Amino acid sequence: MKKYTIKDIALLAGVSKGTVDRVIHNRGNVAKDVEEKVKQLLEEINYQPNLIARNLKNNKVFYIGVLIPDPKIDAYWAVCIDGINSALSEFSAFDVQINTFLFDPTDTDDFLACNDTMLKTAPDVILMVPLFYKEATSVLKHYESLNIPVGTFNNQIISSSANFIGQDLYQSGRIAAKLLHSISNKGDMAIVHIDEKYKNAVHMQEKEKGFKSYYDDMDLFEDSVLTCKIKYFETEDKLRDFLNNHPHIEGIFVTNSKAFHVARLLESENKTHIKLVGYDLLSDNVNYLNSGTIDFLIHQNPRQQAYLGLKYLIEYLVFDKQIPEKFLLPIDIINSENVTPFLRP
Amino acid sequence: MKKYTIKDIALLAGVSKGTVDRVIHNRGNVAKDVEEKVKQLLEEINYQPNLIARNLKNNKVFYIGVLIPDPKIDAYWAVCIDGINSALSEFSAFDVQINTFLFDPTDTDDFLACNDTMLKTAPDVILMVPLFYKEATSVLKHYESLNIPVGTFNNQIISSSANFIGQDLYQSGRIAAKLLHSISNKGDMAIVHIDEKYKNAVHMQEKEKGFKSYYDDMDLFEDSVLTCKIKYFETEDKLRDFLNNHPHIEGIFVTNSKAFHVARLLESENKTHIKLVGYDLLSDNVNYLNSGTIDFLIHQNPRQQAYLGLKYLIEYLVFDKQIPEKFLLPIDIINSENVTPFLRP
DNA sequence: TCATAAATTGTGTTCGAACACAGTAATGCG
DNA sequence: CGCATTACTGTGTTCGAACACAATTTATGA
Numbered sequence: 001m002k003k004y005t006i007k008d009i010a011l012l013a014g015v016s017k018g019t020v021d022r023v024i025h026n027r028g029n030v031a032k033d034v035e036e037k038v039k040q041l042l043e044e045i046n047y048q049p050n051l052i053a054r055n056l057k058n059n060k061v062f063y064i065g066v067l068i069p070d071p072k073i074d075a076y077w078a079v080c081i082d083g084i085n086s087a088l089s090e091f092s093a094f095d096v097q098i099n100t101f102l103f104d105p106t107d108t109d110d111f112l113a114c115n116d117t118m119l120k121t122a123p124d125v126i127l128m129v130p131l132f133y134k135e136a137t138s139v140l141k142h143y144e145s146l147n148i149p150v151g152t153f154n155n156q157i158i159s160s161s162a163n164f165i166g167q168d169l170y171q172s173g174r175i176a177a178k179l180l181h182s183i184s185n186k187g188d189m190a191i192v193h194i195d196e197k198y199k200n201a202v203h204m205q206e207k208e209k210g211f212k213s214y215y216d217d218m219d220l221f222e223d224s225v226l227t228c229k230i231k232y233f234e235t236e237d238k239l240r241d242f243l244n245n246h247p248h249i250e251g252i253f254v255t256n257s258k259a260f261h262v263a264r265l266l267e268s269e270n271k272t273h274i275k276l277v278g279y280d281l282l283s284d285n286v287n288y289l290n291s292g293t294i295d296f297l298i299h300q301n302p303r304q305q306a307y308l309g310l311k312y313l314i315e316y317l318v319f320d321k322q323i324p325e326k327f328l329l330p331i332d333i334i335n336s337e338n339v340t341p342f343l344r345p
Numbered sequence: 346m347k348k349y350t351i352k353d354i355a356l357l358a359g360v361s362k363g364t365v366d367r368v369i370h371n372r373g374n375v376a377k378d379v380e381e382k383v384k385q386l387l388e389e390i391n392y393q394p395n396l397i398a399r400n401l402k403n404n405k406v407f408y409i410g411v412l413i414p415d416p417k418i419d420a421y422w423a424v425c426i427d428g429i430n431s432a433l434s435e436f437s438a439f440d441v442q443i444n445t446f447l448f449d450p451t452d453t454d455d456f457l458a459c460n461d462t463m464l465k466t467a468p469d470v471i472l473m474v475p476l477f478y479k480e481a482t483s484v485l486k487h488y489e490s491l492n493i494p495v496g497t498f499n500n501q502i503i504s505s506s507a508n509f510i511g512q513d514l515y516q517s518g519r520i521a522a523k524l525l526h527s528i529s530n531k532g533d534m535a536i537v538h539i540d541e542k543y544k545n546a547v548h549m550q551e552k553e554k555g556f557k558s559y560y561d562d563m564d565l566f567e568d569s570v571l572t573c574k575i576k577y578f579e580t581e582d583k584l585r586d587f588l589n590n591h592p593h594i595e596g597i598f599v600t601n602s603k604a605f606h607v608a609r610l611l612e613s614e615n616k617t618h619i620k621l622v623g624y625d626l627l628s629d630n631v632n633y634l635n636s637g638t639i640d641f642l643i644h645q646n647p648r649q650q651a652y653l654g655l656k657y658l659i660e661y662l663v664f665d666k667q668i669p670e671k672f673l674l675p676i677d678i679i680n681s682e683n684v685t686p687f688l689r690p
Numbered sequence: 691t692c693a694t695a696a697a698t699t700g701t702g703t704t705c706g707a708a709c710a711c712a713g714t715a716a717t718g719c720g
Numbered sequence: 721c722g723c724a725t726t727a728c729t730g731t732g733t734t735c736g737a738a739c740a741c742a743a744t745t746t747a748t749g750a
Contacts, residue, residue, distance in 0.1 A: 003440060005706055016730045021708065029728055051438040053706035056397050056735050093396040095348065175682040182640065183527045295527065330686035333678040337520040341675035350736055361700045374698060398736035401705050
């Protein structure tokens with residue numbers, strides 16, 4: 001129960017605290033038999049250093065580089081800033097300095113340029129959204145060679161050793177399927193990919209796979225699952241054609257945060273009987289959720305992703321904790337009745 | 346940007362660190378003009394004491410009394426222990442000592458007895474589940490007179506000033522209604538209260554109110570909402586009668602964690618077409634969720650409730666943080682596809 | 691005026707880990 | 721043997737806040 005200090009161990013071993021310290025940090029210059037004895041004692045009483053005292057002495061400032069898409073260009077990322085601030089205030093006792101860089105999520109060159117700018121601030125660790133697979137891969141390799149630990153979220157770059165926070169996208173597609181299946185009439189199901197100009201193809205593919213796997217498992221031969229890919233600028237027309245060509249559609253799954261586009265069309269075309277499931281608590285989506293046109297939203301929790309990613313990095317810096325390789329957040333199902341508490345900062 | 350220390354302020358004010366310290370802690374014995382000057386300086390540079398250094402000196406051990414129902418008697422409470430351990434390991438750097446007491450959730454006398462035993466350990470703060478309204482009220486009043494801060498969760502004792510962590514039960518009932526409404530065929534809805542011998546009447550009433558309010562809002566005159574109260578020991582017979590007497594029931598809402606009892610009956614009576622929504626991720630419930638007899642579970646997250654309650658108390662002790670009066674957790678909707686990550690410790 | 695009390699201010703130590711540096715003992719080598 | 725070198729060990733200081741206590745200044749009264 002009692003908390004042992006270095007002094008206690010020194011007393012027990014009959015040596016000075018300096019020697020104990022040398023043993024703990026493997027700093028050498030200790031006689032073999034003494035080292036053995038001290039190590040055994042440390043083991044026996046399961047010595048845990050007082051992290052408070054350690055951090056009082058190590059009064060150096062840690063610099064963290066954060067690289068995320070600009071919320072002014074895509075509102076989805078706005079809540080990440082909140083998550084970062086949460087982690088920051090949680091560790092306000094420590095000297096952690098954050099430099100945030102916002103890149104244009106439609107521009108790979110800007111992504112690379114921001115990485116360069118960030119490197120100039122000599123960060124001890126980096127938290128980033130590796131939005132572009134190819135560019136991110138090379139950037140991450142570079143950081144690895146510089147021995148800068150990196151945390152990533154939202155997009156997983158499997159080739160990298162960087163830590164990753166996100167969700168199981170395949171499972172997320174299955175959840176959408178289960179929800180639509182449980183609330184829809186018999187009929188066709190549509191998966192709608194609305195491309196946002198930038199590469200989240202992997203995201204959408206995984207979700208589609210999961211969605212289809214659920215319907216495969218169900219052996220619902222009478223219903224078919226259709227897929228519709230739409231470029232951002234042609235959403236309305238193409239979607240209208242798609243719905244007219246497939247009059248038996250009873251449910252739509254939008255694989256990203258743009259479900260509100262579909263909702264708008266369903267309302268204007270008087271097809272609100274079609275059930276709609278999408279992603280993310282953007283205010284546009286939440287409005288359609290409350291009006292009933294969107295039935296469920298799946299919450300990808302970017303706020304929590306950013307928070308956790310940063311927390312792991314800070315704990316690595318100040319407590320020498322191991323950074324977990326991967327952490328998959330639980331997937332929240334949101335409807336009009338439980339949405340409110342998820343919106344608060 | 347720079348972090349100022351007491352020494353810095355002393356230097357700037359042309360006094361000694363002792364004087365600055367006296368000003369900060371209003372310990373008197375400072376000339377008025379000097380006090381003014383130092384206070385102004387502190388204000389100007391927005392002095393924030395280094396919490397690490399403060400806690401190094403304050404090396405006293407904090408004792409926390411925890412009082413929760415015995416998980417051996419009701420499995421619902423088992424995950425609370427995990428939550429407590431999480432909070433504990435998060436603050437392992439500080440000398441926080443926890444004494445946990447488990448009371449019989451069917452026995453008010455045991456609750457009172459455990460409170461007495463706990464008081465003998467002279468706790469600095471207390472975290473408890475105030476399961477019995479009357480007894481808890483008097484106990485909380487006693488702690489207030491002893492100036493022992495108390496955190497409560499699961500049950501709110503409105504008359505008390507103790508902090509409370511929980512969920513909005515009324516809203517939780519509305520969520521159940523929304524879910525059942527979206528997945529059920531037209532027909533009657535049943536609210537089933539399975540009494541567990543001990544008093545959670547307030548819980549169940551609030552949930553019922555919320556449930557009904559949703560159906561009232563919907564103006565669903567054709568469907569009626571029935572209520573069925575069942576004593577624990579007569580569950581099966583009474584429920585069977587109830588279902589036989591009301592053949593048009595299409596959905597059942599069980600207001601506590603005992604939905605598995607209803608699920609078992611639905612299976613044995615071949616009435617699995619009836620949709621079922623209940624509470625809590627007990628393994629019995631999860632099994633029926635996976636088999637499809639239970640459609641949704643609402644997650645009350647007792648683990649998180651315990652974790653947060655304890656976290657607030659510890660932060661109060663070690664960082665002098667204000668304990669928030671009330672915190673309502675978001676309400677998680679669980680189906681068979683997203684349940685897994687919620688089950689991990 | 692001077693002793694004494696009261697008011698005010700400064701100094702030094704503590705907490706535990708980390709590390710610089712001084713000190714002691716053992717060994718090597720001419 | 722004597723001096724240097726290596727091998728090992730102990731001491732002292734630092735981080736920032738907190739507080740005990742010493743020191744100093746000012747006020748009071750005989």
